[in-house]
Amino acid sequence: MIFFVAGLSYKTAPVELRERLAVNGSQLGHCASRLKLCSGLDEIVLLSTCNRLEIYGTTSHATGDPRSLFQSFCGDSLDFASHVYVYEDIEAVRHLFSVTAGLDSMVLGETEITGQVKKAYDIARVARLTGGRLNRVFQRAFQTAKEIRTRTAIGRGATSIGSVAVELVEKIFQRDLSKPSIVIIGAGTMGEACVRHLAKKGARSILVSNRSFDHAVELATQFGGRAVKFEECLAAMSDADIAVVSTGCPTTLLHRADIEKLMVARRNRPLFLIDISVPRNIEDTVQHVENVYLYNIDDLEAIVGENARTRRQQLASCHQIINARAAALFTKLKLEKERPYDVGFQSKRGWLPQGVLAFSNS
Numbered sequence: 001m002i003f004f005v006a007g008l009s010y011k012t013a014p015v016e017l018r019e020r021l022a023v024n025g026s027q028l029g030h031c032a033s034r035l036k037l038c039s040g041l042d043e044i045v046l047l048s049t050c051n052r053l054e055i056y057g058t059t060s061h062a063t064g065d066p067r068s069l070f071q072s073f074c075g076d077s078l079d080f081a082s083h084v085y086v087y088e089d090i091e092a093v094r095h096l097f098s099v100t101a102g103l104d105s106m107v108l109g110e111t112e113i114t115g116q117v118k119k120a121y122d123i124a125r126v127a128r129l130t131g132g133r134l135n136r137v138f139q140r141a142f143q144t145a146k147e148i149r150t151r152t153a154i155g156r157g158a159t160s161i162g163s164v165a166v167e168l169v170e171k172i173f174q175r176d177l178s179k180p181s182i183v184i185i186g187a188g189t190m191g192e193a194c195v196r197h198l199a200k201k202g203a204r205s206i207l208v209s210n211r212s213f214d215h216a217v218e219l220a221t222q223f224g225g226r227a228v229k230f231e232e233c234l235a236a237m238s239d240a241d242i243a244v245v246s247t248g249c250p251t252t253l254l255h256r257a258d259i260e261k262l263m264v265a266r267r268n269r270p271l272f273l274i275d276i277s278v279p280r281n282i283e284d285t286v287q288h289v290e291n292v293y294l295y296n297i298d299d300l301e302a303i304v305g306e307n308a309r310t311r312r313q314q315l316a317s318c319h320q321i322i323n324a325r326a327a328a329l330f331t332k333l334k335l336e337k338e339r340p341y342d343v344g345f346q347s348k349r350g351w352l353p354q355g356v357l358a359f360s361n362s
Contacts, residue, residue, distance in 0.1 A: 002059050002060070002089065003056075003057075003092050003133060003137065003333075004058075004059070004066065004088045004092050005054055005056050005092045005096060006066045006067065006070070006086045007047075007052055007053060008021070008054075008070075008080065009051055009052035009054075009085075010051040010052065010297075012084070012085060013083040014298060015278060015296055017080060018050075018052075022048055023046065023048040024048075024250055025248060026248075028046055028123045029123045029127045029129075031046055032045070032129050039059075040059070041058065042058045042059055044056065044057040044129050044134075045120055045121050045129070045138065046124065047099075047120040048120070049113065050276065050277070050297055052099075054099070055070075056092070056096065056134065056137075058133050066084075066086050067081050093329060093330055094323065096117075096137065097141050097144045097145070097325065098322060099113065100113065100114055100141040100142065100145045101318065102114065103148075103315065103318055103319075103322075106300070106301060107304050109155045109314075110160050111149075112189060112190075112193075114145050115189075121138045136332075137333075140325065140329050143325075144322060144325045152314045153314050154311055161193070161297065161300065162189075162192070162193025162194040162197065162246070162276070163194075165244055165246075165300065166198055168299075168300065169182065169198070169242055169272075169274070173241075177202050177204075178203070180203075180205070180240075180242055181207070181239055181242075182198060182205060182240065182242050183228070183233065183236055183244070184207065184208050184225075185210075185243060185245045186209075186210060186245060186246040186247035186248075186281075187208055187209075187210035187219045191219075191244075191246045191247075192219055194244050195220075196223060207225060207227075207236050208220040208225050208226070208228065209228040209229070209230050209233035209236065213227060213229055216228065237271070238262060240271070241271070242274070243271070243273050243274070244276065246276045246277050248277075249281055250279055252280070252281060252282070252283050253282070254282045254283065254286065255283045256285045256288075256289065259271075268290065269291070270291045271292050271293070272295075273295070274295045275295070275296050276296070276297045277297075282294060282296075
């Protein structure tokens with residue numbers, strides 16, 4: 001039995017490619033079920049976030065190429081083989097532990113990823129896509145993440161993507177958030193993080209827009225902001241200085257034509273747009289509109305690098321914990337037992353059924 005992970009992340013693929021493969025949270029179970037059926041995997045967990053798409057699984061088959069799994073998400077239109085990484089057995093365990101603890105995140109030490117991994121695992125478990133091995137591996141991953149946060153300072157001062165977006169807003173307005181009017185489109189996890197950090201930094205004019213107006217009202221009220229109906233968010237932007245967009249919508253919400261009309265109404269007053277959604281919710285060509293400044297999630301890396309320096313000192317301790325826990329689990333699962341074939345993934349060992357069927361994740 002082989003335990004593996006095949007994936008791509010912000011480290012190996014730009015947002016333009018990641019958004020083509022992103023799976024909406026409501027579709028995770030469906031896509032994982034189809035992938036398990038078509039590929040003949042024994043167990044599977046599908047993880048899709050703004051910064052990564054990863055397939056965790058077990059299999060006893062020994063034909064094919066693991067990279068063919070990703071073809072299921074987009075057909076034959078994309079060539080992304082060079083962007084995909086594959087780990088097996090103890091290396092796969094270490095990778096999962098690192099991801100779950102926030103050590104492989106763009107924002108080093110962030111805690112949001114732990115919840116995202118748990119949600120992906122819970123969806124797979126409820127759908128009966130996992131078995132004894134994946135259940136044990138993921139449960140140990142959560143235990144290890146908790147141990148790392150308890151025994152090290154990796155999470156001290158750690159930030160989320162949402163809080164990094166707020167740092168960008170601070171840079172734009174020279175640390176004074178009392179004057180600009182800010183619209184947050186999307187009241188999910190990252191949107192809520194944005195509102196929370198904006199309020200903490202002294203922002204006085206925060207508008208929250210969400211498909212569920214009740215959710216927008218709840219979030220806005222909690223932090224002294226004002227809720228805006230989703231269909232009125234564009235009109236609300238006519239008086240705003242900056243808009244942060246973070247929704248789970250798989251399609252474009254703000255088109256260039258919309259922004260061009262908006263800029264006429266604004267008399268060409270500068271507008272800053274931060275799109276931290278994956279797939280992106282703002283049309284890329286919006287950046288060519290005069291006095292419109294567009295940033296996407298990959299543009300946040302420079303800010304992230306500044307914040308990570310102090311936490312890198314904790315990495316050695318974190319990896320010691322991961323190596324010890326991964327080795328102990330690996331021994332218990334007897335995954336280190338020598339197999340009848342000795343060519344590893346890095347030599348492109350094939351082990352998945354050939355002829356994986358393509359399907360849409362939409």
